[in-house]
Amino acid sequence: KAGVTQTPRYLIKTRGQQVTLSCSPISGHRSVSWYQQTPGQGLQFLFEYFSETQRNKGNFPGRFSGRQFSNSRSEMNVSTLELGDSALYLCASSLLGQGNTDTQYFGPGTRLTVL
Amino acid sequence: AQTVTQSQPEMSVQEAETVTLSCTYDTSESNYYLFWYKQPPSRQMILVIRQEAYKQQNATENRFSVNFQKAAKSFSLKISDSQLGDTAMYFCAYQGGKLIFGQGTELSVKP
Numbered sequence: 001k002a003g004v005t006q007t008p009r010y011l012i013k014t015r016g017q018q019v020t021l022s023c024s025p026i027s028g029h030r031s032v033s034w035y036q037q038t039p040g041q042g043l044q045f046l047f048e049y050f051s052e053t054q055r056n057k058g059n060f061p062g063r064f065s066g067r068q069f070s071n072s073r074s075e076m077n078v079s080t081l082e083l084g085d086s087a088l089y090l091c092a093s094s095l096l097g098q099g100n101t102d103t104q105y106f107g108p109g110t111r112l113t114v115l
Numbered sequence: 116a117q118t119v120t121q122s123q124p125e126m127s128v129q130e131a132e133t134v135t136l137s138c139t140y141d142t143s144e145s146n147y148y149l150f151w152y153k154q155p156p157s158r159q160m161i162l163v164i165r166q167e168a169y170k171q172q173n174a175t176e177n178r179f180s181v182n183f184q185k186a187a188k189s190f191s192l193k194i195s196d197s198q199l200g201d202t203a204m205y206f207c208a209y210q211g212g213k214l215i216f217g218q219g220t221e222l223s224v225k226p
Contacts, residue, residue, distance in 0.1 A: 033214070043206065043216040056213060088158060092214075103150070104214055106160035 001027055004093050004107035012113045018079040021110045025072050025093030031055075032074040033097075033104060034066060037088040046089075049074050050097045078112075086114045117142045119209050121217035128197045129225055135182075136192045136220045138207030147211035149183070151192045154219075155203040163205070166190065197224045 005024045013019050025032050033056075034046040045058040049068035066076045072093075078085055088109045094102035118141045128134035140149070151163040166174045166183050173181050178195045194201055202224045207217040 042218050045213050045215070048213075058213075090160060092160075103148075103162060103165055104210075105162065106152075108157070108159045111158075 004091060004105055006091050006107040006110050008110060010111045013081050014115050015081055015083060017081050019081060019112060021076045021089055023074045023091030023107060026105055029093035029095055030072055031094045031097030032068055033092045034076050035090040037090060048097060055097060081114045083114050087112060117209055117211060117215050119207055119215050119217040121207055121220050123220045125221045127223040127225055130197055130199060132197055133193060133195045134197055136205050138190045138217055140188050140209045142211060144211045147209060149190045150208040152206045152208060153203045199224050199226060
C-alpha cells in the first residue's frame with residue numbers, strides 16, 4: 001500500500017497570507033490527524049478528522065482549520081499567517097482514529113516558512 | 116491530563132553497541148498504547164515499536180525492544196547492535212485518546 005502523502009513538501013509565504021496543505025491517507029484509513037512541529041514547542045496536536053467530521057481539536061487559534069473529504073483526503077488551512085506559524089506540519093492516518101488507540105502512520109510533512 | 120517525559124535530550128552511542136532511551140508518562144487510564152517513533156534527518160516520522168498497556172510481555176522488533184513498567188509508568192527503548200542508520204530523533208508517545216508526544220531524544224550513532 002502507498003503511504004501517507006502530503007503536498008506540497010515545502011512552502012514559503014508572507015505574513016498575512018493564507019495557506020492550504022493537503023494530506024492523502026493510506027488507502028482504507030478513515031482518520032486523519034494533523035500535528036505542528038517546532039523546535040520550541042515540539043509536536044503539538046492540531047485536530048483529527050474521521051468520516052468528514054472533526055472529532056478532536058487541540059489548543060490552537062481559530063486561524064487553523066481543516067476539513068476532510070469523502071475519500072478521506074484532508075486539507076488544513078491557516079489564515080492570516082504569523083511568523084510563529086513557521087513549522088513542519090505532519091499528517092497521520094489510521095484506520096479508526098485516536099479514540100480507538102489505533103496506530104498512526106505519518107506522512108513526510110510540509111515545511112512551511114512564513115517571512 | 117496525560118504527559119510524556121523524555122529526560123535525555125541527546126545521547127550518543129558507538130556503532131554495534133547497545134543504548135537505552137528513557138521515557139516516563141503520567142496517566143490515570145488503565146487502557147492505552149505506547150509508541151516509539153523515529154524521525155531521521157529526512158523528518159519522516161517512522162513507527163519503531165508499539166506496546167499495549169494490557170500486555171505484560173515487552174514488545175520487540177528485531178534490534179529494538181522495550182522495557183515496559185506499568186506500575187512505574189516507565190517505557191524505555193533499547194537499541195541493540197546500533198547502526199549508523201539509527202541516528203535520528205526518537206519520540207516516545209502515549210495514546211489513550213489523543214496521541215501525546217514527549218520532547219524527543221536526539222540519538223547519534225558514531226562509527
